[in-house]
Amino acid sequence: MRNLLRANFFRMRRDEMFWTCFGVVLACSAVFMFFWCREDLSLGLAVKLEEYYFNMVMALGLFDAVFAAMFLNAEYTEGTIRNKLAAGHTRREVYLAHFLTVLAASLLIMAAWLAGGCVGIPMIGIWGFGLAGWAHHVLIAVGFTVSFAAIFTFLGLLLSGRHATVAVVLTYFALLLGAATVNNILSEPEFSSGIITTMDEIQMAGPEPNPRYVSGTLRTFLEVLQDFFPTGQAIQVQNLSVLSPLRALACDLGVTAAFTLGGLALFERKDLR
Amino acid sequence: MDFVLETNDLTKHYKTTKALERLTMHVEKGAIYGFVGRNGAGKTTLIRLICGLQAPTGGSFSLYGCSGSSRDIHRARRRMGAVVETPSIYLSMTAEQNLRQQYQILGLPSYEGVGELLELVGLQDTGRKKAKNFSLGMRQRLGIAVALAGDPDFLILDEPANGLDPQGIVEIRELILRLNRERQITVLISSHILDELSRLATHYGFIDSGHMVQEISAKELDARCRKRIHLTVNSTRPLTAVLDKMGMEYSICSDTEADVYGPVQVTELTLALHAAGCEIRSIHEQNESLESYFMNLVGGGGHA
Secondary structure, three states, X not given: OHHHHHHHHHHHHOOHHHHHHHHHHHHHHHHHHHHHHHHHHHHOOOOOOHHHHOOOHHHHHHHHHHHHHHHHXXXXXXXXXXXXXXXXXXXXXXXXXXXXXXXXXXXHHHHHHHHHHHHHHHHHOOOOOHHHHHHHHHHHHHHHHHXXXXXXXXXXXXXXXXXXXXXXXXXXXXXXXXXXXXXXXXXOOOEEOOEEEOOOXXXXXXXXXXXXXXXXXXXXXXXXXXXXXXXXXHHHHHOOOOOOHHHHHHHHHHHHHHHHHHHHXXXXXXXXX | OOEEEEEEEEEEEOOOOEEEEXXXXXXXXXXXXXXXXXXXXXXXXXHHHHHOOOOOOEEEEEXXXXXXXXXXXXXXXXXXXXXXXXXXXXOOOEHHHHHHHHHHHHOOOOOOOHHHHHHHOOOOOOOOOEHHHOOHHHHHHXXXXXXXXXXXXXXXEEOOOOOOOHHHHHHHHHHHHHHHHXXXXXXXXXXXXXXXXXXXXXXXXXXXXXXXXEEEXXXXXXXXXXXXXXXXEOXXXXXXXXXXXXXXXXXXXXXXXXXXXXXOOHHHHHHHHHHOOOOEEEEEEEOOOHHHHHHHHHOOOOOO
């Protein structure tokens, strides 16, 4: 498998899509951070780096999806996967080598985001929650990046043809939609207190139980479900509200194992052309 | 006999179609094996099974004596190079980068030999030009170069002349002959361009609807396709006496049938047979090409 990995990295280094994703993430991360910090400094606001630093984390999955879809699809459209099998590599080796390549590329794209965001350090200082807080959130990001790589490799290698690229990217949006829906439900406050405006005055209403608030077992289920979505974890990192880091990492492990083992089993039986 | 590839009742069924049905074939070491069949006859399916792209539904095959179902088949495949359907090359890479990529896949310790391979296929001057800007012939040659990386001694080429111009076809033909003669590489070529194949092949396998119809050496085929007169007589005993006396080459097909080769003076032969008391019942001139031989074999009604 070492040979396949070397070959994949050789190709990745020359892959225009990889460098495009890497460059766009690096540039966006740096430029947005610079303008956000400059605006806040001009307004005299005392902001902390983490308030902006994790803003781009949601978009990482999209770049991972685009890269994985294009990189893996080329193996089918250009027929090069045949060279690997005809050269005597097992399907298991081919699958795992692609998974590790997609993972490495996704982590490098993530590194571009992390590096770009550091533009804010000379302007507003380091993270308010310190390096430990930074590492804590980055660890979750690494976890869901591994899950993304497993899901996109699964789809990219099991679907072939032109529709595969679209399917991988659409899957990212489906995951995003699912996670956003769960997050919206979980974000409902337990009590609602509102403002009542009458003809003469404005009155504050007392706190009342919010009928849309979900509690008990269903809430626990939705929290776990949110952790199962890599996009759900991304939302939590962006909002600096990771509910349970250990559970999130355990979910990443579960998702990665399920998609990789399932992918290996299905890829073993797939008729290639 | 030393066989590089043997298949035994190899079968591949898809959901609704039977692509290969109990196919048995033998590719001898050192041969250029022409695998002939119509479109959809099962040629590419067989190649896919050999290359490990698909699994057979039934039957077995062995590569260098190693069974297709054994764990060691992956090692045996390392001695093989293949171009299946279209050349398997990265279009965004140059010819040299494609070869370097294949060297890495094979785990070769250095890139030594890349230049020689490019020269062998006539792509040494392509420089930084990417494969997407290559002509079809250049891509085909690059595909063969990629298949030749790792110095295989068995090369599988699926329709290598497809889409090539006449000059490209000649170039590929010369390359295959050179590889076979100079490097002793056994070659399996699937094709339906029979005229082209007849200039290369030392052995033929004719496939139709997933079945092997016939395996034959080029020598045997030449003999069968030779210009001859097919005679049906009351008895071949007087016929052989007359033919021997006239010094003619012939072969006896049955008690009443024989083939006579070479230029035949029909009047002279008829008179001699009449004098010997041999009655001629029918006389036909036969001169088959590979194409007509194949059509007769599979029953026509389609394109080879």
